[in-house]
Amino acid sequence: MPRWKLNTEFTIDSAHFIQGYDGKCGRMHGHTYKVRMTAISTKLNPSAYLKTPDMVCDFKELKWAAADFEKGGLDHAVLNEVIPVVTTAERIAEYLHTETMKRLPDGIELIVTVWETENNWVEYTAD
Numbered sequence: 001m002p003r004w005k006l007n008t009e010f011t012i013d014s015a016h017f018i019q020g021y022d023g024k025c026g027r028m029h030g031h032t033y034k035v036r037m038t039a040i041s042t043k044l045n046p047s048a049y050l051k052t053p054d055m056v057c058d059f060k061e062l063k064w065a066a067a068d069f070e071k072g073g074l075d076h077a078v079l080n081e082v083i084p085v086v087t088t089a090e091r092i093a094e095y096l097h098t099e100t101m102k103r104l105p106d107g108i109e110l111i112v113t114v115w116e117t118e119n120n121w122v123e124y125t126a127d
């Protein structure tokens with residue numbers, strides 16, 4: 001069976017602190033998070049901009065979080081004010097997965113990878 005693996009990467013500059021963390025990460029600080037979205041599908045779909053079934057999904061739908069906070073994304077947001085759970089990289093990846101899946105056609109497997117620093121990253125998939 002054919003299988004497409006669509007990838008896009010973007011960055012989000014944002015502030016956060018980890019509630020309950022007994023150390024420096026418990027204080028407000030910032031990261032340039034790098035995010036990779038991997039969308040896997042065995043069929044192609046139409047999109048809001050292309051009515052024929054020729055995309056896994058539109059890259060635009062995978063990159064919504066890269067937009068400015070005031071335009072619905074997470075760039076230049078205080079993550080603690082947006083994400084309703086503790087803002088570890090693990091939970092940020094889970095949140096991005098949940099919110100992105102709402103924007104995608106059915107039948108897509110999504111993998112979200114979030115780098116908090118160059119050397120620290122997490123990968124999230126919902127099974």
Ligand SMILES: Nc1nc2c(c(=O)[nH]1)N=C([C@H](O)[C@H](O)COP(=O)(O)OP(=O)(O)OP(=O)(O)O)CN2
Pocket residue numbers: 018025029087088089090116117120
């Ligand atoms: N499993 C996780 N561990 C930590 C997370 C996380 O999201 N998941 N987050 C943090 C903090 O947000 C912190 O900002 C990161 O700190 P740290 O890894 O210490 O990064 P530094 O670049 O400052 O590293 P140094 O070794 O202190 O220079 C912590 N842990």
Ligand SMILES: [Zn+2]
Pocket residue numbers: 016025029030031116
């Ligand atoms: Zn941090």
